[in-house]
Every structure is written in C-alpha cells, then in structure tokens.
Amino acid sequence: MTRTNEISLLIGGQAGAGISAAGLLLGKTFLRGGLHVFGTIDYPSLIRGGHNFYLLRAATRPVFAQWDKIDLMIALDERTLERHREELVSDGGVIFDSDEISPDSPNLPPSGVQRYAVPLESIVKELNAPKVVQNTIALGAALGILGYGITQLEEILQETFKAKGDKIVSMNVDAARKGYNYAHEHFASEFCCQLKPRTGKHHQHMLLTGNEAVGLGAIAAGCKFIAAYPMTPASPLFHFLIAQAERFGIVTLQAESEIAAINMTIGAAYAGLRAMTSTSGGGFCLMTEGLSMAGMTETPVVIMLGQRTGPSTGLPTYTAQGDLHFALHAGHGEFPRVVIAPGDIRECFQLTIDAFNLAEEFQTPVILLTDKHLIESHITTQTFDTGLVSIDRGKLLPMERYTGPTPYLRFKLVDDGISPRLVPGTLGATVHADSAEHGEQGFVNDTADNTRQMADKRFRKRSEIQKALSRYDAVKTFGSKDADVTLVGWGSTKGVVLEAVEILQEEGRSLNFLQIIFMAPFPAQLVSKALKGKTTILVESNRTAQLGSLIREQTGHRVAHKILRYDGRPFNPLQLVARIKEVLK
Amino acid sequence: MTSLTREDLKTEQPISWCPGCGNFGILRALQTALVDLKIPREKYLVVTGIGCHGKLFNYININGFHGIHGRVLPFATGAKLANHDLIVLGFAGDGDQYDEGLGHFPHAARRNIDVKLFTHDNKVYGLTTGQTSPTSPQGYKSKTSPGGAIPTPINPLMLALASNASFVARGFVGDVTHMKELMKAAIQHKGFALVDILQVCITFNRAQTYQFYRDRVYKLEEENHDATDLQQALKRSRETGDRIPIGIFYQEERPVYRARLPQIKTQPLIKQPIKPTKLKQLLREFT
Ligand SMILES: Cc1ncc(C[n+]2csc(CCOP(=O)(O)OP(=O)(O)O)c2C)c(N)n1
Ligand SMILES: [Mg+2]
Numbered sequence: 058m059t060r061t062n063e064i065s066l067l068i069g070g071q072a073g074a075g076i077s078a079a080g081l082l083l084g085k086t087f088l089r090g091g092l093h094v095f096g097t098i099d100y101p102s103l104i105r106g107g108h109n110f111y112l113l114r115a116a117t118r119p120v121f122a123q124w125d126k127i128d129l130m131i132a133l134d135e136r137t138l139e140r141h142r143e144e145l146v147s148d149g150g151v152i153f154d155s156d157e158i159s160p161d162s163p164n165l166p167p168s169g170v171q172r173y174a175v176p177l178e179s180i181v182k183e184l185n186a187p188k189v190v191q192n193t194i195a196l197g198a199a200l201g202i203l204g205y206g207i208t209q210l211e212e213i214l215q216e217t218f219k220a221k222g223d224k225i226v227s228m229n230v231d232a233a234r235k236g237y238n239y240a241h242e243h244f245a246s247e248f249c250c251q252l253k254p255r256t257g258k259h260h261q262h263m264l265l266t267g268n269e270a271v272g273l274g275a276i277a278a279g280c281k282f283i284a285a286y287p288m289t290p291a292s293p294l295f296h297f298l299i300a301q302a303e304r305f306g307i308v309t310l311q312a313e314s315e316i317a318a319i320n321m322t323i324g325a326a327y328a329g330l331r332a333m334t335s336t337s338g339g340g341f342c343l344m345t346e347g348l349s350m351a352g353m354t355e356t357p358v359v360i361m362l363g364q365r366t367g368p369s370t371g372l373p374t375y376t377a378q379g380d381l382h383f384a385l386h387a388g389h390g391e392f393p394r395v396v397i398a399p400g401d402i403r404e405c406f407q408l409t410i411d412a413f414n415l416a417e418e419f420q421t422p423v424i425l426l427t428d429k430h431l432i433e434s435h436i437t438t439q440t441f442d443t444g445l446v447s448i449d450r451g452k453l454l455p456m457e458r459y460t461g462p463t464p465y466l467r468f469k470l471v472d473d474g475i476s477p478r479l480v481p482g483t484l485g486a487t488v489h490a491d492s493a494e495h496g497e498q499g500f501v502n503d504t505a506d507n508t509r510q511m512a513d514k515r516f517r518k519r520s521e522i523q524k525a526l527s528r529y530d531a532v533k534t535f536g537s538k539d540a541d542v543t544l545v546g547w548g549s550t551k552g553v554v555l556e557a558v559e560i561l562q563e564e565g566r567s568l569n570f571l572q573i574i575f576m577a578p579f580p581a582q583l584v585s586k587a588l589k590g591k592t593t594i595l596v597e598s599n600r601t602a603q604l605g606s607l608i609r610e611q612t613g614h615r616v617a618h619k620i621l622r623y624d625g626r627p628f629n630p631l632q633l634v635a636r637i638k639e640v641l642k
Numbered sequence: 643m644t645s646l647t648r649e650d651l652k653t654e655q656p657i658s659w660c661p662g663c664g665n666f667g668i669l670r671a672l673q674t675a676l677v678d679l680k681i682p683r684e685k686y687l688v689v690t691g692i693g694c695h696g697k698l699f700n701y702i703n704i705n706g707f708h709g710i711h712g713r714v715l716p717f718a719t720g721a722k723l724a725n726h727d728l729i730v731l732g733f734a735g736d737g738d739q740y741d742e743g744l745g746h747f748p749h750a751a752r753r754n755i756d757v758k759l760f761t762h763d764n765k766v767y768g769l770t771t772g773q774t775s776p777t778s779p780q781g782y783k784s785k786t787s788p789g790g791a792i793p794t795p796i797n798p799l800m801l802a803l804a805s806n807a808s809f810v811a812r813g814f815v816g817d818v819t820h821m822k823e824l825m826k827a828a829i830q831h832k833g834f835a836l837v838d839i840l841q842v843c844i845t846f847n848r849a850q851t852y853q854f855y856r857d858r859v860y861k862l863e864e865e866n867h868d869a870t871d872l873q874q875a876l877k878r879s880r881e882t883g884d885r886i887p888i889g890i891f892y893q894e895e896r897p898v899y900r901a902r903l904p905q906i907k908t909q910p911l912i913k914q915p916i917k918p919t920k921l922k923q924l925l926r927e928f929t
Contacts, residue, residue, distance in 0.1 A: 088929070263928035273925065279916030282724060284716075305918050306905045308723050313749040317716040320709065324720025327707055328687075328728065329912045332720070350710050440929060443921050456912070480912070481687050481705035482725050491699065491708040492692075500655050500700045501708075 062092075063116035064203065064252045065124035067144070068195075069137030072100060072107040076133070079192040080111030081264075082213055083199070084435050087115035088264045089209040090254025095120045095552070096264075097434040097627070102289070102373040108136050115252060121401070121436070121552030125631040128250045129202065131195045133177075138164035145170050148249040152198050154178060154191065173202060173244055180235050190232045197233035201240025203252040207233060261440045267405040267432035267549075271361055271425065272297035274409025275333060276305050277446045280359070282332035284310040284321035289373050290429040291335040291363035315340035319347030319360070326356045327490060329456065329480030331413050335361040338380050339370065345387045348422055352392025352515070354490040355468065355476070357416035357423075359409070364428040366625040375625030376430035378548055381603040384424050385577050391512065393519035395423040396577040400551030402438040404574070405431065410446055411529060418451035418525070419518050420478060426576065428598070430627045431549035454479045459486035466497040470510060474517030523578040531580035534587060536562065536569030542641065543591040544570045545616060547604055549627065550596050556630035557637060566641075573604065581611040594618040594640055596633065646683055648673045655700040664841035665694060667815035668733075668762060669701055674818075675825040676704070687728045689718045691738035693769045694843075695762035698733050712742025715750040718757040725912040726900055729829060730757040737767045740776040740796050748805035754833040756898045760825065761798065761836070764843035765850050772846030782849065799879035799891055802836045803872065809835035810875065810892040814859050815842055816852050820888065827890060833898045840888070855886065862889030869893050 066083070070076050077098045084096040095114045101107040112123040127144045130137065132153040142164065145151070150171035156178035158165070165172060175198050177191040184190060193214070200207050214229045265273075272294050275283070285295040299309045308325075312318035318334045325332040336344065341362050351358050364380045366372035384396050395415050399405045405427065412423040454477050459465055461477070465486035469476040476497075481488045489499030494511060496502035502511075536558050546554050551572050558570050571587045573580070588608070593616040595605045600623040605616045618640045622628050651673045659665045676686065686704040690696040692711035699708040705728070709717045714732040722730045739747060739761050750757065766784070767773040773786040777798065781790035802810045809831040813821035821839065828835035840859070842852050867889065868874050875892035900906055 261929070263925060265928045269928070273921070276918050276924070277921055279918065281911050281914070281916060282720065284720060301924065303905055304920060304924075306911070306914050308903060308906060308911055310719070310723070312716065313745055316713065317719075317746055317749070320713040320716035321720035321723075323709075324689075324707075324717035324722075325724040326720075327717075328721040328724035330724045331916060332724070346710055347713070354707070441925055443925070446921075448917060480725075481721075482684060482728055482912070484682070484684050487683065487703055487705050489699070489706045492710050493708060499706075500653065501697070 060116070062253060064114065064250050065126060065128045066113040066131070066199070067110055067127045067141055068113070068131040068133070069108065069110035069141060070133030071105070072103055072109045073105040074109070074133060075189045075192050076109040076111050079196060080113050081435060082210070082217065083196050084113055084264055085213045086200070086210040088262060088437055089212060090205065092116060092255065093119045093262070094264055094435065094437045095122060097123050097430065100374050108140060110137065110141065117255065122556050122630055123627070125629040129199060129248070131199055132158070133191065133195065135162060135164055138162065138166070142166040150202060150248055152195055152202070171246070171248060173198065173240070175236065175239055180232070180239070184228060184232055184235070186228050186232060190228060193229045193232040194236035197236025198240040201237040202244055202248045203250070204248070205252050205254060207237045209254060262437045263440050264435050264437050265402060266293065266435055267399070267402055267427055268293040269297055270402045270405035271409045271427070271432065272301070273441065274406040275413070276301060276307070277406070277443065278410040278413035279331050279448050280333050280413060281306065281330045282308050282322065282325040283334060284312045284318040285335050286312050286315045286318050286340055288337045288340045290365055290433050291337050291361060293433065294335045294361060294363070315343035316347065319344040322358050323347060323351050323354070323356050326358045327354065327480070331417070333359040333361065335363065337363050337365050338367050338383070341380070341383070341387065349388035349390055349392065350492045351422040352388060352394060353390070353492050355420040355515070356490070357420050359412045359416050359423050359425065361425045361427060363432050364426070372625040374429070376428050376549065376598060376627055377623065377625065378428055378550070378598040378603070379600070379623070381426065381576060381599070381607065384426050385607070392515055393419070393421050393522060394577055395419070395421065395522060396426055396575070397423065398426040398548045398574055398576055399431070400548055400572050400574065402436045403441070406441050408574070414449045415522070417453060418449060419522050420451065420475060421518060426548065428549050436552070451475065452477045456480060456483050458484045464498055467499045468495060468497050468511065468514070470497060470514055472517070473521050474514045475521065519578060526575060526578060526580055529575065531575040532583045532587065533572045533574065534569055535572070537567065538569065540567040540569040541592060542566070542568035542594065543588060544568060544594050544596055544637070545573065545588070545604065545608070546570070546596040547573045547576070550598060553628040553630055553633055554596055557633040560630065560634050561637065576607065579607065579611040584608060585612045585614060588612070588614050592617055594620060594637060596620045596628070598622050598627070646677050646680060648677055650683065651676060651703050653701055653703045657701055658697060659694060660845050662844045663694070664764060664815035664843065665698065665762060667818045667821065668760065668839060668841065669698055671818045671822040671825055672702060675822045675829065678822070678826060679829065681729065685727065685729050687721055687730045689714050689721065689730065689732045691734040691743065693735035693738050693767070695733055695735040695738065712738050713746070714739065715743060715746040715757070715759065719750060719755050722755060722757050723900065723906070723911065725910045726756070726906060727910050731829070732757055732759045734759060734761050735768070736761060736763045736765060736775045736777045740798060747801065751802055751805035751807035751834050751836070753899045754808050754896050756833055756900065758828045758835045759837070761838045762841045763798065763838050764841040764847055766843050766847040768843050768846060779849070784846070797879060797882070798836070798838045800876065803876055803879060803892060807836050807892070808833040808894050808896045809890070811835070811837045811890045812840065812888045813837050814840045814855055814888050816856055817888070820861065824890065831893060833896055840886070858884060858886045859888050860885055862887045862891065
C-alpha cells in the first residue's frame with residue numbers, strides 16, 4: 058500500500074501530562090491543512106503517573122483507523138520509548154527530551170531510526186513556562202521535521218487558548234516556534250516522511266469524537282434533558298451536553314446513580330420532553346429495570362450505551378463490543394426496542410437524530426450502542442448538514458387542549474399499536490401510565506384477555522418498526538457486490554475493516570464489507586441476501602462472536618470464519634489484513 | 643377559580659385495599675386537600691411506588707404515573723424539571739422509599755427539588771404479605787424476622803432533617819383533617835417536602851394499630867413548637883416512644899433547584915421550541 062503524504066504519529070508520556078490535548082492540537086493542525094485525521098487515545102484508568110499515548114494519523118485520503126506502525130514518535134518520557142520503539146518503521150524518527158533522556162539510553166531505537174534530541178526542559182525554562190508547555194515545543198519540532206509549516210498550529214493555539222488570555226496564547230505560540238526553529242536548525246537531513254498541507258479549499262471537514270457527534274445529534278434532534286451518572290467512556294457525552302446546556306436550553310442533571318438517571322429520564326420523557334441518558338455496561342446493568350418500565354409504559358427514551366471491556370469493572374478505559382446481546386435482551390419481560398450501532402462519526406450524529414425520532418414515533422426505548430474506540434477517538438468527517446435534520450414526533454398530540462373522546466386513553470388499542478400520545482398538563486384530559494399491566498386508560502388491569510391484548514399491541518409496534526427499517530440504512534455494503542468474500546461487522550470496527558478491504562482490493566482480492574447498523578429489529582432479509590453464497594468472515598471486538606450468533610438466530614446463516622479481538626485494544630489495519638489472509642489461505 | 647369536587651377526582655377503579663386500611667384516610671386527605679386548593683386538576687401529577695400505597699394511582703383522577711418499586715423521587719424529579727408548571731406529588735411506601743429507594747431520598751432533599759413526598763409509613767411490607775420494613779421497630783416479628791427485627795429502625799424525619807430537607811412533617815391516618823392540612827402546607831411550600839404518614843396496616847401490623855397511635859400522638863402546633871428552629875426539630879424528631887409528635891417539624895425557605903437553572907427560570911422546558919437555532923455556529927467550533 059502506498060502511503061504518500063501520510064503520517065502515523067505517536068505522542069506518549071505520563072498520565073496527566075496533557076497527551077490527549079497535545080494529540081488533538083496536532084490533529085486540528087492537520088485538519089486545517091486540508092488533511093484527513095484519525096486520532097485515538099490509549100490511557101489506563103488512573104489520573105497520574107501511568108502511561109498514556111495518543112496515536113495520530115493524517116493523510117490526503119480519508120483514514121478510518123490508527124496505523125500499525127509509527128513513522129514519528131514524540132516521547133515525553135522514557136517509558137514511551139521502551140513501550141513503543143518496536144512499533145517504529147525502520148527509517149522513522151523519535152523526538153525526545155534530551156534533558157530527560159540520555160543519548161545512551163538503551164531504550165532509544167536502533168540505528169536507522171532518526172534521533173531528534175530536543176532539550177525540552179531547557180527551552181521551557183528559557184520561556185519561563187510551566188512544564189506542560191514542553192508538549193507545544195515538541196509539536197512545533199514535529200512540524201519542523203515533517204516539513205509541514207507552523208501557521209496552522211499557531212492558528213489553533215490562538216483559538217484554543219484565547220479564553221485563557223493573551224499571555225497564555227503568546228507563551229504557547231512562542232513555544233511552538235522555538236520547537237519548530239530548533240528542528241530546522243539542528244535536524245538538517247530530511248525525514249523520510251514529509252507531510253504537506255493541501256492548498257486551496259479541499260474539503261469542509263470537522264474533527265470530533267463519537268461522543269461529541271452523539272451530543273450534536275441530540276442537540277439537533279431537540280433533546281432537552283439528560284440525566285446521567287459519570288462512567289467512562291460515556292462521560293464525555295454528558296460533559297459536552299452540560300457545556301452546551303444554557304446555550305441550547307437543555308436541562309442536565311448528575312444523578313445519584315444510573316437507576317436514578319434512567320428514572321429521571323423516563324420522568325422527563327413522560328412529561329413530554331425528548332430525553333436521554335448515557336452510560337457504559339455497569340451503569341446499563343443498573344438501568345435495566347427502568348428500561349423495561351420504559352417499554353411497558355411506552356415512554357420514548359434514548360440511552361447511549363458506550364461499551365468498554367468487561368465483565369464487571371473490566372478495563373474501564375479500553376474498548377470492546379461485548380454488550381451486544383446484553384443490549385438486545387436487557388430488561389425483564391418482552392417489549393419492543395430499537396438497538397442501533399453507529400460505525401463512524403457521521404453515523405453517530407445521524408443515528409442519534411434517528412434514535413429520537415424512532416423513540417417518539419414508536420413510543421419505546423432506543424439504545425444507541427457505541428464503544429470506547431468510536432466515542433473517544435477523533436476522526437475527520439464532512440461537516441454535518443443541518444439542512445438534513447428532521448424532527449418527527451410521531452403521534453404526539455398538541456398540549457394546549459385535549460379535544461378528543463373522553464376519557465383520554467393513553468394505551469388505546471389501535472391497529473398499528475401506536476396510541477396517540479398526550480402529555481400531562483394538557484387541559485381537558487388526565488394522562489395515566491402504569492408500570493403494571495394496564496387497560497387502555499392506563500389503570501391496572503390484570504385480566505387474561507387484557508394482558509394478551511396489550512402484549513400484542515406492544516408487539517404490533519415492533520412490526521411497524523420492522524417496516525420502517527426500509528426508511529433507514531439498516532445495513533450498508535462497501536465494495537463490490539459480486540465479491541466472493543464478505544467481511545461482516547458492526548460499530549467501531551467499521552473503520553479498520555474499510556482500511557483492510559482497501560488494502561486487500563489493491564492487492565487484487567475480491568472482497569466486500571457488510572456493516573450491520575440495526576441490531577433490533579434485525580434486518581434479516583437484507584443480511585440474508587448480502588451473505589448468500591459468500592464466504593463470510595466476521596470481525597468483532599469480543600470473545601464470543603455475538604453478531605455471528607445474532608445472524609445465525611435471525612437468518613440461519615452460519616458465518617464461516619471469525620476474527621475476534623478481545624484484549625481491549627482496537628484492531629490495526631495491517632494486523633487485520635494478516636488475519637484475513639490467514640483465514641483465506 | 644376552578645371548583646374541583648371530590649366526585650371529579652374519583653375514578654371507576656374498584657378499590658382493592660383491605661377494609662379499614664389506613665390508605666383510605668390518605669386518599670381522603672388528598673382528595674379534600676385538592677378540593678380546598680382549587681387548582682385545576684390538570685396541573686397535578688401523582689407519582690406512586692409499588693406496594694399497597696402505589697394503588698392510590700388507580701383511585702385518583704389526576705395525571706398519574708405508577709412507576710417501579712423505590713423510584714418515585716427520580717421519576718418525579720425528571721417530570722418536574724421537564725414541566726415545572728406541574729405540581730408533582732409522590733406517594734411512596736416505607737419499604738419503597740426507605741429500603742429500595744433510600745438512595746434517592748437525601749438527594750431529592752438536598753437538591754430541594756420542588757416535589758412533595760408522602761410516605762405511607764405502615765412499618766411493614768403490606769403488598770408482599772407483611773415482611774419487616776426499615777421502619778419496623780426493633781424486635782418486630784414477621785416472616786422475615788421470626789426472632790424479632792435485629793436492627794434499629796430508620797428515622798425518616800431525622801434523615802430528612804440531616805439531608806437539608808426544607809419541609810419535614812408527620813401525619814397520622816387517624817386524623818384526616820390534620821393530615822389534609824399538612825398536605826396543603828406541603829403543596830404550598832416552595833421546595834422539597836416530606837410528609838411521613840403514620841399509616842396503619844390492619845392485616846399485617848398488629849402492633850402499630852390506630853389505638854397504639856391514638857394513645858401516643860400529639861400535635862406539635864399545640865406545644866409551642868418553633869418549626870423554623872432546626873435544633874428543636876431534631877429534638878422532636880427523636881421522640882419515638884410514649885409520645886409521638888405529628889405536624890410540621892421544620893420548614894425553611896431556600897431556593898428551589900430550578901432557581902439556579904437559567905434555561906428554565908421562566909418558561910417550562912416542555913413549552914420551549916425544540917428545534918435548535920445555533921447549531922451551525924456550534925458545528926463551526928469543530929472545523
Ligand atoms: C425491584 C422490586 N423488588 C421487589 C418487589 C416486590 N415488592 C413489591 S411491593 C414490596 C414492598 C412493599 O412495601 P412498602 O413499600 O412498604 O409498601 P406497602 O405495601 O406497605 O404500601 C416489595 C418488596 C418489586 N415489586 N420490585
Ligand atoms: Mg409499607
């Protein structure tokens with residue numbers, strides 16, 4: 058695979074040293090140069106002292122995943138060298154703090170790799186700046202080595218630190234220039250990989266995480282309420298909406314538990330708002346009784362479930378796709394639900410809007426199933442078109458005054474199972490909803506006939522959702538329809554699978570990729586059709602091939618091969634390519 | 643002024659409480675309080691837990707939600723923030739609120755969320771056939787504590803006071819008129835209000851009977867109690883023996899939770915347009 062005007066970078070240092078922020082600054086610098094960017098942070102669950110690293114990739118062509126190998130490393134501590142030097146390409150380079158790391162350190166990479174010693178600590182002292190500013194110096198040096206230029210970084214620093222005052226802005230701009238000039242003066246030989254900004258207006262892109270995209274989707278959809286309890290990796294979505302709360306008229310509440318969060322959300326939704334909550338696996342466990350109540354009371358709520366490695370506390374800050382079956386079956390009793398799994402940033406935005414529309418149209422809970430790798434990675438994506446946002450509140454009746462037949466029947470038995478929805482506070486009617494089995498008006502009714510009728514009513518909604526799937530991309534196929542081999546996956550593995558497909562196609566292999574987006578209701582016919590007569594290879598970040606068993610259950614198709622990764626780390630493209638070749642041997 | 647009659651508030655649901663159950667008194671006090679307050683019935687929302695108490699949902703014709711066991715307060719909190727024009731009334735059981743839902747209780751109090759909590763404190767799990775509850779006295783015998791309850795009971799009033807509840811009261815089902823006045827005071831109070839109600843479970847709790855309470859209760863307002871004095875309130879809340887106070891223990895004016903949220907200072911969230919107007923500007927911040 059040719060990688061022209063493309064770079065894979067690693068910034069590593071101690072937890073708490075601003076590694077993620079530095080990665081994002083550099084990512085934005087490349088975004089401003091018209092490049093595509095993918096950035097992802099790897100951090101343990103602690104605040105100080107552990108090892109953090111940010112993997113950044115930038116290229117002229119779209120990039121969807123981190124790269125296996127590192128071209129240029131910024132090592133802010135010795136541990137970074139020790140842990141990652143094997144990942145460097147043979148003619149790559151290392152920027153390191155020569156004030157901290159001795160030139161004889163055994164951890165420095167073998168010859169062939171360029172050693173860029175920069176006295177970060179001395180420059181920081183010279184600038185009379187706090188230690189974190191060493192990151193900015195290193196970024197400047199990296200840009201010098203890459204031959205990228207420094208204007209974009211200066212621009213980004215000015216924007217980023219504007220709120221902190223002129224002093225901080227100029228301190229950072231000075232630091233970046235110092236690093237940049239140092240590289241120019243000391244590292245004459247040209248580095249293997251040069252990266253150039255593209256001139257002219259190449260694209261209208263934004264750089265953001267899945268969490269931010271879900272948050273933007275929620276705002277676009279008119280979500281007015283979020284109650285949540287902090288849990289990695291879902292917390293940044295909550296933080297984002299809290300930061301936007303006043304601007305967009307959203308009430309945000311840090312609940313005392315996930316049990317409280319889901320019940321608050323249901324309360325707000327019953328009262329008529331578009332409302333959501335967000336959590337990870339452990340918190341979602343606590344929400345399940347509430348989820349079942351939302352199903353029973355036909356209250357539209359949206360839950361973002363950001364998966365991390367389990368079971369139990371597991372690896373709090375690492376990724377996994379281990380909660381698919383849990384999301385599909387969480388809660389007791391039987392009720393219709395929608396489970397959607399976005400696979401990229403654009404889908405995070407669009408499917409969140411869809412989630413709110415589906416929840417209200419079908420008056421039932423919707424789960425947005427994401428994972429750490431998708432919601433905490435920064436990826437460039439075409440700027441969202443707000444013109445395409447549409448809000449459909451389904452059979453919600455106007456709140457001013459109720460004029461229909463009395464008494465108002467919240468759970469009226471209708472053909473499609475979707476009863477006209479009124480919210481409390483409407484003149485002329487009272488609205489009753491019950492977590493116990495209820496008759497049409499909402500009051501308790503435990504007769505056999507009513508129990509059956511109400512269950513049937515709720516499941517008529519499920520049939521309606523199934524029909525509505527045709528309005529959405531319930532699955533997507535990438536690559537040639539006639540390929541012999543089909544890779545199947547969902548969620549965050551989409552990016553790396555697309556990279557692998559591209560590489561293998563360049564090598565002349567015939568294969569394509571089926572991405573499944575709707576998990577419930579399951580688009581069984583579409584999946585059957587797409588997999589018919591193909592050699593199927595499943596790619597998932599879990600131990601038990603959960604999508605594989607779902608496909609088997611829903612279509613009878615048994616996937617031929619499984620490529621699974623369940624060590625908390627995302628797949629890398631070349632590694633995936635190798636495993637695919639292994640399977641096809 | 644709207645006139646609301648007790649008839650308007652009735653539903654056609656057959657009542658399934660045991661004859662003589664203390665819940666009848668609570669329902670009657672609620673109906674008469676609402677009649678007295680002359681507020682249109684659409685303004686109210688009743689939220690109930692699961693237990694015999696929760697069935698009240700079926701017997702009062704105001705907006706209602708019969709949620710899951712222990713979760714009256716978080717549901718009520720969400721609904722109130724969504725539409726603060728609603729007067730949100732929570733009815734919970736002692737098992738429901740002080741066992742399953744205990745974790746929500748101090749938080750609702752310290753937030754001073756403007757919901758009213760009426761606990762049907764019959765000191766027993768009624769609906770599930772009489773097990774020991776967190777307010778059952780020490781030594782209380784039931785199927786789950788045949789040798790007598792080992793722990794000391796929870797004191798809901800002390801707990802509420804310690805959690806900065808801005809309105810703390812106790813009622814008794816044997817005095818419906820007094821309880822009705824407490825309910826009205828709670829509804830008119832700005833902020834979180836607890837009225838813990840000494841309810842009688844005639845089927846399972848043979849110790850805390852109507853007579854038991856009649857012999858012991860006295861009214862705080864008849865004994866010069868100063869409900870603005872937290873120390874006095876705490877002292878009175880510890881009286882659990884031969885003399886049991888009822889009435890308002892404590893009341894203070896404190897900003898409600900909503901008062902600190904500029905986005906709902908005036909217009910309820912539910913009445914605000916949902917289509918965002920500044921989304922494009924926000925998107926630009928990511929470019
Ligand atoms: C999560 C959950 N656990 C247990 C139950 C069973 N349950 C129903 S009511 C109840 C206790 C009721 O006691 P209390 O709240 O005091 O209400 P009362 O019947 O006395 O009014 C229990 C344990 C339940 N419905 N839900
Ligand atoms: Mg009880």
